[in-house]
Amino acid sequence: MxxxxxxxxxxxxxxxxxxxxxxxxxxxxxxxxxxxxxxxxxxxxxxxxxxxxxxxxxxxxxxxxxxxxxxxxxxxxxxxxxxxxxxxxxxxxxxxxxxxxxxxxxxxxxxxxxxxxxxxxxxxxxxxxxxxxxxxxxxxxxxxxxxxxxxxxxxxxxxxxxxxxxxxxxxxxxxxxxxxxxxxxxxxxxxxxxxxxxxxxxxxxxxxxxxxxxxxxxxxxxxxxxxxxxxxxxxxxxxxxxxxxxxxxIDFDIPLDLPLLKPPVLENRNTVNLGVSKDDPNYIYIGKKMNEGVLSTELALIKIDELTTLLNIFGKIGTGKSTLIKIALDEIQKKRPEIGILILNFGKPFLEDDYPMAHVYKFPSEQFKVPYITLFDRTMISIRASSNTFAACLGLKYLGPQIFSETLQQCYSSYNKFPADITEFFRCVDENLKAKSWEPEYKQHVCTAFKRRIYELFHRDDLKVTLNLIEGDWKVIPDWFTKWKNGETVLLDLTKFVEEEQHLIGMLIFNMIENLIPIDTERSNKLKYLLIIDEAHRIAGKASDTHSESPEFIMKNSTNSSLKRIWQESRAKCLGIINADQNPHLLHEVAIDSARKNILFQLGYPSNQIFGGTIKERDMLLTLQGRYALVINNNERYLMRTRDDLIP
Missing domain, CATH: 3.40.462 (Vanillyl-alcohol Oxidase; Chain A, domain 3)
Structure with a gap:
């Protein structure tokens, strides 16, 4: 032809x-x-x-x-x-x-x-x-x-x-x-x-x-x-x-109602072109930067070892948040397979489908174990950590830490071990309260308060089984924690817990991280462990009841204090943390302020208001199309679009 x-x-x-x-x-x-x-x-x-x-x-x-x-x-x-x-x-x-x-x-x-x-x-x-x-x-x-x-x-x-x-x-x-x-x-x-x-x-x-x-x-x-x-x-x-x-x-311009895609536009500020390729073993390639609304050839990269300074990924459902986390974890596994990855899933059923390489532990199951007390460097550290956790989750602000600590100390001094069954431990708590030389009326009031709070939180048998000591020995570390520490990928599915139970399990996990992940004496600042918290507001959220004596306020304040210590020590422990959430306005301020890098997909109001910027930026966050995100890295701000591969 x-x-x-x-x-x-x-x-x-x-x-x-x-x-x-x-x-x-x-x-x-x-x-x-x-x-x-x-x-x-x-x-x-x-x-x-x-x-x-x-x-x-x-x-x-x-x-x-x-x-x-x-x-x-x-x-x-x-x-x-x-x-x-x-x-x-x-x-x-x-x-x-x-x-x-x-x-x-x-x-x-x-x-x-x-x-x-x-x-x-x-x-x-x-x-x-x-x-x-x-x-x-x-x-x-x-x-x-x-x-x-x-x-x-x-x-x-x-x-x-x-x-x-x-x-x-x-x-x-x-x-x-x-x-x-x-x-x-x-x-x-x-x-x-x-x-x-x-x-x-x-x-x-x-x-x-x-x-x-x-x-x-x-x-x-x-x-x-x-x-x-x-x-x-x-x-x-x-x-x-x-x-x-x-x-x-003739009207041959670009009218407002032209039915074509109108890209988000942001005047990029203080952007840094790293000059490295997407295959660089030290960086995660997550997408490309936008320039005047057009996808450029400049790569959006995250340095793997900089994850120790905390990364927040926020956005509505379906905007690309979960896909970006999948991309990041896939890159880390390929480039740094020795890094242990722990995913805490608080809100998304069947999240394990996204991570076929992970060891999955679901509640309730025989394999899912989070002992109520775990061996640390010193016995008193173990006792203090568990006592504060129970007191916070039960909303017992004053007497709680003291009573739980006394009970654990008495058990250990008498038997050189702790009760294997958490029900037995609470019976020891009740006996300790009854042995107090308080006024009868006051004692009755305290005993009733403890019993009521304990029953409200610990009435489920499957929760008690999860908290019991492994093999009856408090020195035995859960299998999932050992795998994570040895460089494997682990997913803990906490979706079957109610909110109060999620706080309890979350705090016990954070206690283990805080006390079993050592400070890096070599000061290498190399990422060794990565923690991903999905729907982070479930564990690091602000209390809806702001009264300082309310059980919810006590519980969430204590949880956030524990998280704050972990975030502050993360770099020294070579621990990276990624918080993911669709409602960042529900998060405690420490979760926002502690992060060096924030990646923001489309957000609703008032979540779009909490990251500063101009009115135009805040309005843009309300209407961003899927896969587009605003990246804030200290004083660097730019728009990006996530990469095409690994998109389902």
Whole structure:
């Protein structure tokens, strides 16, 4: 088959509208603005014919096209035009494709119409606006395909540099959702054509019209051969002259309601290009930075060892938060397989499906164990940690730590061990209270308070089994903790616990982390252990009851104090922490303030208000599309889009 040439197409995928301000401008300044924002222009200045296609159907598309004799020139022109458009319009991006044009496929048997507009009409031609409005018509019976071609005037002896030859063509396809016979189709087509030439005619001298063209004209459009050649001498006769128009007389800009993706835009501040590749073993490649709304080639990276300074990943459900964590963990496993990863799942059922490499421990099960007391460096440290945990989770602010500590000390001094069964331990607590030489009424009141609080939290048998000592020995560390410490990936599913139980289990886990993960004496600052807390507000949230004597306030304050110590010591222990949440406004302030890096996907109100920034940034966080995120790394701020691989 014969190739008659090549067509370069630039498919516009996103762009921001050209919005002028409301200031009163001089006529000359306004004309200059209109010309500078119009895509009716000649960027290459070599008598090229430019064209655009608008497809109005189930979706809306916008493509520029150029014709060339060779594929090389077509590719060069398409790429150069995209660069020029990106320079002209903020946030514009697109894709360039080159297609060979075979003569056999240029013979198209479909009705083709031309919309004939008068040259430089007295009223501004609202063509693009009508195309967009037609796309938005709720019961559109005919899909339309528009071809608009233009070329700078080179036919006059002294042409106006801002005058362009312009021709507009359209073809139709019936909408399959509205069956019609041929007569109905013809009527609907004429209806649409009359709509597009409306509000333009000023009889009797300036009239808009439409005409049916012969099928052979398809080849002229596809090969961009629709304008006459310049006469060798003088000018063409008036009847052969095409219609002309000035950019200020037609709405060829970027309107607010253009139905294409409008990317988020942020003026990046203090951004640092690290100059490393995505395969660097010391970095996690999570996506690419945005520049003026366009995806750039600059990589968004997280240094693996900097995770010891705490990372927050926040965003609504479905915005890309969980996918980003999967990407990060996959990178860490490939580049630093010796790092142990512990995932605490407080809120998402079946999270283990995302991490097939993890050892999964679910509550309730035989394997899921979190002993109520664990061996640390010194026995008193174990006693103090467990006593404070029980007192906090039971809301016993004053007597709680003392009574639990006394009971544990008595058990250990009498038997050189602790009760294997937590029920037995609470019986010892009751006996200790009854042995106190307090006033009978006061003693009865305290005993009743302890019994009631203990029963409310520990009434489930499966919870008691989870807290019992492993093999009856408090020196035995849970299997999941040993695996994590030895560099394996572990997922603890805490979703079956109620909130108070999650706090108890969470605090016992944090006690183990605080006391069993040693300080790195070599001061290497190398990441060795990674802790991911999913739905972190379940464990590190603010109390809804702000009264200092309320059980919830006591419990959450104590939990946050424990977490604060872990976060403060994380770098010294080579421990990295990632907090993930969809409602960061529910988190305790320490979780926000302690993080060096925050990655923010779309957030709701008031979560969007807590990270400072400008009003524009806070508003942008309310409307970010999925996979787009604002990254705050100390004083560095930039937008990014997560990488394409590993996206389900």
């Amino acid at each position: 014969e190739i008659v040439g090549y067509q370069s197409k630039v498919n516009i995928t996103q762009v921001l509208p050209c919005v002028g301000d409301d200031r009163v401008r001089s006529h000359e300044i306004e004309l200059k603005r209109l010309i500078n924002t119009s895509w009716l222009y000649d960027p290459f200045g070599d008598n090229l014919t430019y064209g655009v296609e608008f497809r109005v159907g189930r979706c809306f598309s916008w493509e520029f096209f150029l014709f060339s004799d060779t594929s090389e020139i077509a590719e060069e022109l398409g790429g150069a035009l995209l660069y020029n458009l990106q320079n002209r319009y903020k946030g514009l991006d697109g894709e360039v494709n080159v297609y060979p044009l075979y003569s056999e496929f240029l013979n198209i048997d479909r009705d083709l119409y031309e919309l004939v507009f008068p040259s430089n009409p007295p009223n501004k031609l609202n063509l693009l606006g009508k195309i967009i409005n037609y796309y938005k018509t709720p019961k559109r019976r005919m899909d339309a395909h528009f071809f608009i071609l233009w070329k700078r005037d080179n036919l006059h002896v002294s042409p106006d540099p801002f005058n362009f030859m312009l021709r507009t063509f359209v073809t139709f396809n019936p909408n399959s959702e509205f069956p019609m016979n041929s007569d109905e189709q013809a009527s609907k087509i004429n209806t649409v054509l009359r709509y597009f030439i409306s509000d333009v005619s000023i009889p009797p001298y300036q009239k808009a019209n439409y005409i049916l063209l012969p099928p052979k004209y398809w080849k002229n459009i596809i090969t961009s051969n629709v304008f006459p050649e310049k006469a060798p001498y003088g000018e063409l006769p008036r009847e052969l002259m095409p219609k002309f128009i000035n950019p200020r007389l």
